[in-house]
Amino acid sequence: MQKQPALEIRDLRKTYDNGVEALKGVSMRVEEGDFYALLGPNGAGKSTLIGIVSSLVNKSEGEVRVFGVDLHADRSQAMRLVGLVPQEINFNMFEQPLDILVNYAGFYGIPRPEALVRAEEELKKAQLWDKARKMSRTLSGGMKRRLMIARAMMTRPKLLILDEPTAGVDIEIRRGMWKTLKEVNAAGTTVILTTHYLEEAESLCRNLAIIDHGRIIEEGPMKTLLAKLDVEGFVLDVEGRLPATLPAIEGATLLAEDDHTIDLEMPREMELNRVFAALDADGIKVRSMRTKSNRLEELFVRLTGNPELPEKDVPNE
Numbered sequence: 001m002q003k004q005p006a007l008e009i010r011d012l013r014k015t016y017d018n019g020v021e022a023l024k025g026v027s028m029r030v031e032e033g034d035f036y037a038l039l040g041p042n043g044a045g046k047s048t049l050i051g052i053v054s055s056l057v058n059k060s061e062g063e064v065r066v067f068g069v070d071l072h073a074d075r076s077q078a079m080r081l082v083g084l085v086p087q088e089i090n091f092n093m094f095e096q097p098l099d100i101l102v103n104y105a106g107f108y109g110i111p112r113p114e115a116l117v118r119a120e121e122e123l124k125k126a127q128l129w130d131k132a133r134k135m136s137r138t139l140s141g142g143m144k145r146r147l148m149i150a151r152a153m154m155t156r157p158k159l160l161i162l163d164e165p166t167a168g169v170d171i172e173i174r175r176g177m178w179k180t181l182k183e184v185n186a187a188g189t190t191v192i193l194t195t196h197y198l199e200e201a202e203s204l205c206r207n208l209a210i211i212d213h214g215r216i217i218e219e220g221p222m223k224t225l226l227a228k229l230d231v232e233g234f235v236l237d238v239e240g241r242l243p244a245t246l247p248a249i250e251g252a253t254l255l256a257e258d259d260h261t262i263d264l265e266m267p268r269e270m271e272l273n274r275v276f277a278a279l280d281a282d283g284i285k286v287r288s289m290r291t292k293s294n295r296l297e298e299l300f301v302r303l304t305g306n307p308e309l310p311e312k313d314v315p316n317e
């Protein structure tokens, strides 16, 4: 039998009651075992997409399958496969970590003795076992976030989804979470996380999609996307008319935009002199040039240029 993808989404659309079209036809596929990032600015539709996959939000149109299970046709089975870590800390601050985990498992019908075994296991993995009986209000910000992951892992989900798990937390907590998530993934759980930090996606994920205004605008392996970012674009104005064929320059792409303008793309580390020498040899004189901003790069600047202010890891948040 062919292996089912962990998540398969086809032409997913969501229009909220107020008319906002949050998803305008999203298709994506995440393989089992992958660590996948959904990157996008605020308002892009990330939480809506994740809300639909974790059955908190109703879709308007489209198809969602989790390990081959149709979310619409078999919601409860699909729900058992998915663990969600929401953006906001949402456990009761006056409960103890052990109780938070055991009670959560109870909602999913896991018997108490089994829940206790799992809770010990998950709290140890999250380095919170010594806090099992402390009031969770007293945990640091980083510990609270690890507790959120431990709770989601209580049902042993095959797919763990995290919605901006590190938004607004300082870099030390963020790094600690990355370590936890890498361990979860290495142990076999497929992980999808939404983020607006490029750095986070880069250090964790193998594959990613960039979503903006309810549409996926880029998708693929992290490496491929980063390679695209290493390309620089220029527009060259030349004297007179361009010849019918432009010189071939290895590694660079030259296109005639019109009969006196060249569109040039080349790797960032390549020397411009090589291009000029080749053009010169063909009798093409460059009069002026300007840089052409890359669509992807522009997007990344927008995504990463205005990061949220980090919060301190204070015990009472």
Ligand SMILES: Nc1ncnc2c1ncn2[C@@H]1O[C@H](COP(=O)(O)OP(=O)(O)O)[C@@H](O)[C@H]1O
Pocket: 016, 017, 018, 020, 021, 022, 040, 041, 042, 043, 044, 045, 046, 047, 048, 049
């Ligand atoms: N419950 C809702 N009702 C109406 N509009 C919503 C609701 N939730 C989100 N939206 C809108 O849908 C769009 C996508 O939001 P969201 O999925 O939260 O994006 P992201 O998580 O990427 O920031 C935004 O324009 C947002 O204002």
Ligand SMILES: [Mg+2]
Pocket: 046, 047, 048, 087, 163, 164
């Ligand atoms: Mg969101």
